[in-house]
Amino acid sequence: MPVINRIADFHDEMSVWRRHLHANPELSYQEHQTAKFVADKLLSFGIEVSEGIGGTGVVGVLYGDRTSERSIGLRADMDALAIEERNDFEHRSMNSGVMHACGHDGHTTMLLGAARYLAETRNFSGRVVFIFQPAEEMGGADGGAARMIREGLFAKFHCDEIYGLHNWPGMDVGTFAVKSGPMMASGDSFGIEVTSTGMHAAQPHKGADVVLTAGHIVVALQQISARNTDPLDALVVSATQIHGGDAYNVLPNTVTIRGTVRAFSPNARAAAEPALRRVVDGIALSTGAQCTVTYAQQYPTLVNSNSAAQSAEAAGLSVFNKVETNPPQTMIVEDFAFMLEDRPGCYGWIGNGPDDNGRILHSAWFDFNDEALPFGASYFATVVEQQLQ
Ligand SMILES: [Zn+2]
Numbered sequence: 130m131p132v133i134n135r136i137a138d139f140h141d142e143m144s145v146w147r148r149h150l151h152a153n154p155e156l157s158y159q160e161h162q163t164a165k166f167v168a169d170k171l172l173s174f175g176i177e178v179s180e181g182i183g184g185t186g187v188v189g190v191l192y193g194d195r196t197s198e199r200s201i202g203l204r205a206d207m208d209a210l211a212i213e214e215r216n217d218f219e220h221r222s223m224n225s226g227v228m229h230a231c232g233h234d235g236h237t238t239m240l241l242g243a244a245r246y247l248a249e250t251r252n253f254s255g256r257v258v259f260i261f262q263p264a265e266e267m268g269g270a271d272g273g274a275a276r277m278i279r280e281g282l283f284a285k286f287h288c289d290e291i292y293g294l295h296n297w298p299g300m301d302v303g304t305f306a307v308k309s310g311p312m313m314a315s316g317d318s319f320g321i322e323v324t325s326t327g328m329h330a331a332q333p334h335k336g337a338d339v340v341l342t343a344g345h346i347v348v349a350l351q352q353i354s355a356r357n358t359d360p361l362d363a364l365v366v367s368a369t370q371i372h373g374g375d376a377y378n379v380l381p382n383t384v385t386i387r388g389t390v391r392a393f394s395p396n397a398r399a400a401a402e403p404a405l406r407r408v409v410d411g412i413a414l415s416t417g418a419q420c421t422v423t424y425a426q427q428y429p430t431l432v433n434s435n436s437a438a439q440s441a442e443a444a445g446l447s448v449f450n451k452v453e454t455n456p457p458q459t460m461i462v463e464d465f466a467f468m469l470e471d472r473p474g475c476y477g478w479i480g481n482g483p484d485d486n487g488r489i490l491h492s493a494w495f496d497f498n499d500e501a502l503p504f505g506a507s508y509f510a511t512v513v514e515q516q517l518q
């Protein structure tokens with residue numbers, strides 16, 4: 130069974146909304162125009178709106194035509210990235226240096242489409258909570274999901290279960306992927322400051338060489354996943370930045386390394402930090418440099434509950450041409466994981482079509498595929514109609 134006909138009927142209108150949002154991207158916690166656009170649309174559908182939850186977050190509440198105590202939360206993210214768009218189509222970003230390169234314009238539009246349909250039909254019991262979240266890209270405890278929860282999202286708007294979606298380049302439009310259990314990784318960040326007195330490049334014996342020390346550290350960090358955690362537990366340790374030095378003939382006094390650690394299992398995640406500190410301390414001891422480590426847990430693992438994953442699969446089978454029920458996990462992190470720590474629910478991926486020509490997430494050539502809009506909107510609406518009968 131394909132998308133809901135009544136939603137397909139306003140596909141063109143959803144495309145206009147999506148392109149408007151794409152042309153007017155806003156960074157995390159600056160989604161003022163986006164939030165206003167969302168709130169105005171929800172109000173025009175006859176949905177109760179609360180604004181300013183978690184900064185620029187917007188929540189809509191809609192009751193079905195039958196009473197019940199049950200409630201379902203549906204969530205979309207609204208923020209864009211600090212990327213200069215390279216596309217030259219008509220709906221390209223009008224905000225220099227800001228771009229919807231992760232497709233949150235599409236996510237927001239799909240949820241608005243579902244809201245419009247559900248408000249027109251109300252063929253469900255209980256309550257739907259539409260959650261438009263800011264600052265997904267900021268993530269961590271400062272990100273939009275954690276902040277909305279801190280500011281009372283689920284206390285004020287109880288949700289028995291919550292559902293969210295992310296577009297997935299490389300998956301055909303009309304395809305949906307979901308699985309129960311861990312689907313996306315936990316994400317932690319680290320910083321290592323390597324210091325010494327610095328010295329003439331020609332007199333390396335006059336102090337500790339922080340460049341050499343940093344080099345040893347970057348290489349040795351790879352032994353953590355190879356030798357310190359269970360090989361059956363996936364772990365990625367990536368040093369992503371090295372900064373230090375200003376002159377070719379000076380050994381500097383500081384080199385800074387930064388990076389990220391990704392895992393699925395609590396054991397691998399817990400083992401990584403002490404192993405990293407041990408590696409750094411041991412190398413510092415061997416070269417004589419001073420090393421200071423900072424380590425922060427940023428994102429929990431995204432874990433779908435069994436029952437919500439089954440509900441998502443059932444809705445997916447009603448709407449999509451194809452449902453993948455055991456997609457490969459990804460080491461990418463997602464802020465929705467904070468909401469899934471708080472409430473049971475399910476996150477799924479919706480096909481965005483080919484990932485060629487830069488149509489990948491966080492690329493300056495990315496664009497959400499408007500053909501996916503009725504699929505995502507129908508999916509959200511179907512979850513509600515099936516679970517709130
Ligand atoms: Zn992103």
Ligand SMILES: [Zn+2]
Pocket residue numbers: 231232233265295
């Ligand atoms: Zn995203």
